[in-house]
Amino acid sequence: MAAIALTIAGSDSGGGAGIQADLKAMSALGVYGASVVTAVTAQNTQVVTAVHSIPQDVVAAQVAAVLADLDVRAIKIGMLATPEIIHTVADAIVVFDGPVVLDPVMVAKSGDPLLADQAVQTLRDILLPRATVLTPNLPEAARLLGWQSAGSTEDMILQGMELCGFGAQSVLMKGGHSSGETCHDILVDASGVIAETKAPRRNTKNTHGTGCTLSSAIAAGLAKGLPLTEAVAQAHEYLQGAIAQADNLEIGQGHGPVHHFYRVWPA
Template identity: 45%
Template sequence: MKKEHIYPVVLTIAGFDGSGGAGIQADIKTISALGCYATSVLTALPVQNTCGVKAIHTIPTEIVQMQLQTIMEDIRPDAIKIGMVHSLELVRIIAEMLQEYPEIPVVFDPVMVATSGHRLIKEDTINEIVNTLFPLSTIITPNLDEAAVLTGAPIGSVDEMRLLGTKIMEKGCQHLLLKGGHLPTKELTSILFDQKGIIAEYTSEKIETNNRHGSGCTLSSAIAAYLAQGKKIPDAVNLAQQYVHEAIKEGADVAIGKGNGPLNHFFAPQQLLKRKAPL
């Protein structure tokens, strides 16, 4: 049979989560639920469950590089999502790859701080991320803990988010979605910036549940999925925020594991989207 169609493809570059709620598993679930085809490159193998991380096995950088090359030469993605990048060498390998494909939109979720508050990556790696990956990313999606690492100042209000988001943009970002879920407020506020300033502010009801494990991974993957479908940044962010809100809402009363449970990624799954293959 003649192959006349293709799927929108999203490549996720991220770590493993055996509990299924975050990391590369959450990425693949999200990308699939939104009608896109997921490919993946594994960067690390944490040993974890819903209660926390017990150990981390690092994937050798040459194996990560081979994974990237093997996927890119066969299935060219329409968007790329990057999760935790935990070493200087890995930052450089990913940056070299991105420089070869400047036309592909990149969503970078700069995971830097654990829920416990501990730094997950060293200062020199953070500096390399800012200097090399930020300018190559279409949009970065830090939470307030990560934003505090980037600015050197804690963020305790929406007004401070507006101010310090502008400072993060000065580091060479194209777009920034600053997530305010850690604020002690009844509403969740996220702010989207570009190089000219604030584009949009998104506000939604904060759902009382501990089933939020992987929400950051899910949001960044959802943005990538919508970009792969051809949406513009503001629309992709808006749709992704709606998807995450509903995924949290639909999974809020479900008991999976003894700790922080996952979202319901498949509350309304789409079929794989088809479009005409280029001639």
């Protein structure tokens, strides 16, 4: 029987992030992906030109339909543009008792905002307590806390532990926005560091959808029954390979996507 994961997120018309990236990552890792669309965006590798939030009742109906029929083993939550959608999703997944990966999507790679300012506190207060693992980059973690972005490994650990104080079981602090030749991700819980991953920082602009891809890959591992540390390690290895092959795709003129299917068809 196939392992099933559900992604609840926005749609990216350019295909590199959001629902599209989530389903590609899940498929590449051998997991059947179901989806709930929370917003439709008009975007490409350069810009987001429009965002349309899906009506709350339609979002709730999608979640209910999937959970009523499919044996979902893990849920990944991405773009939730408004406080109302956040409340809707939180209510809709009450019946689900499996692991939840929460990726607090706030800004597109192009720099365009994807989360309203008034929704940040709602996300923190309503959904963080449901997260098995929260996966913020450094600016997202800082915005959730109202702090300055972490400038050191010690700051990353401190902010991750502080976010656990809002109810998340664990936090994967992603170091992609830090400086230096090495990208350092740190998985923490309320007691401290659980695991760390490091990778050389690659000189590429084609990193559109990296956050979506990583969180979905973690959800895929959890859907397969992997322990969290193994799911994170598998997802990290997969994403690094996808980034390494990203330049070969030559998609768009801006921040192109990573190569989700590099193990299946080399570009």
